[in-house]
Amino acid sequence: AQTVTQSQPEMSVQEAETVTLSCTYDTSESDYYLFWYKQPPSRQMILVIRQEAYKQQNATENRFSVNFQKAAKSFSLKISDSQLGDAAMYFCAYRDSGNTPLVFGKGTRLSVIA
Amino acid sequence: GAGVSQTPSNKVTEKGKYVELRCDPISGHTALYWYRQSLGQGPEFLIYFQGTGAADDSGLPNDRFFAVRPEGSVSTLKIQRTERGDSAVYLCASSQPAAGPGTEAFFGQGTRLTVV
Numbered sequence: 001a002q003t004v005t006q007s008q009p010e011m012s013v014q015e016a017e018t019v020t021l022s023c024t025y026d027t028s029e030s031d032y033y034l035f036w037y038k039q040p041p042s043r044q045m046i047l048v049i050r051q052e053a054y055k056q057q058n059a060t061e062n063r064f065s066v067n068f069q070k071a072a073k074s075f076s077l078k079i080s081d082s083q084l085g086d087a088a089m090y091f092c093a094y095r096d097s098g099n100t101p102l103v104f105g106k107g108t109r110l111s112v113i114a
Numbered sequence: 115g116a117g118v119s120q121t122p123s124n125k126v127t128e129k130g131k132y133v134e135l136r137c138d139p140i141s142g143h144t145a146l147y148w149y150r151q152s153l154g155q156g157p158e159f160l161i162y163f164q165g166t167g168a169a170d171d172s173g174l175p176n177d178r179f180f181a182v183r184p185e186g187s188v189s190t191l192k193i194q195r196t197e198r199g200d201s202a203v204y205l206c207a208s209s210q211p212a213a214g215p216g217t218e219a220f221f222g223q224g225t226r227l228t229v230v
Binding site: 004006033037042043044045046047050052091093095097098100101102103104105106107 | 147149154155156157158159162170173203205207215216218219221222223224226
């Protein structure tokens, strides 16, 4: 079974600085998808960024980018120019090709210090 | 609807009682997922519907948990003889498989179930 590991239960960053959240995963599949979701106190999971495993180019979405290392099974999230609104739980998730359910890590709580 | 809607937002029930949690997915989304999120943990998969049928119910913890989606839209998660360990946030998500395998799953705001 696939597993997702987030080794940083909590992280903090100064406003306007850059922070990187770590994620590793385990799979025997060659084709799959990786996601980062943000969960604010409202509880609603919001997609931040996604990466297709067959694409070598790292995904970027405005201030959010990933460092995808397929051989190392690593998928870290970099948040640049951190804003107070970025404070939330961040979950790394994995999905096989197809519409199989997402497998989530335990999350990283990000605090942004003004 | 504009987004995934879950009702109630919060539910407090006594140990041993029966509860139903409702999920109204985005209109046209054929895939629907239920997850359970315990305090301080990531969401854990419970059951996945494709249309009206349960495509994968391997995450249901025991036979006290059951879910239906009779018309391929609204889904109800049913928990019998609730136990204090069932206390968690129950999240529902929907997606449109026709959009491709990497398509985004849209989540509701969850139902926080507290069993006292």
